[in-house]
Amino acid sequence: MKLFGGNYLAKIHLGLLSFGIFLIIVAVWIAAYVLEIIAVENLVPLILLSSGVWTVVVACLKTIKPGQNGDAFSTFGWGMLFIVLGGSLYMVNMGMNPVYIVVFVLALIGVLAAVTALRSSRK
Numbered sequence: 001m002k003l004f005g006g007n008y009l010a011k012i013h014l015g016l017l018s019f020g021i022f023l024i025i026v027a028v029w030i031a032a033y034v035l036e037i038i039a040v041e042n043l044v045p046l047i048l049l050s051s052g053v054w055t056v057v058v059a060c061l062k063t064i065k066p067g068q069n070g071d072a073f074s075t076f077g078w079g080m081l082f083i084v085l086g087g088s089l090y091m092v093n094m095g096m097n098p099v100y101i102v103v104f105v106l107a108l109i110g111v112l113a114a115v116t117a118l119r120s121s122r123k
Contacts, residue, residue: 025050045089052082
């Protein structure tokens, strides 16, 4: 049984796996709050950031999984959006200027637009 081999990866239900991972992410960050490792205002940004990282991993799995690479790019885009929003909100909570949220989101949209244009020109 190979992890990234054809048969095993084809049997993985990514939606159910992602729901389980999301619940684990929420549980870990709530535990970190209860243990007073993080402040309550950082709970949602860190959950967004961690979920974005997992969404990017799912996008990579979709490119490997046979027959499901059509929406891998949009999944990657959503993951990057979650990472940028969560990271930006976390940095604002730590004292950074809130204008940087707009800067990071605009930069992300610009990068995704450029990559989309390059992808469509190759087809």
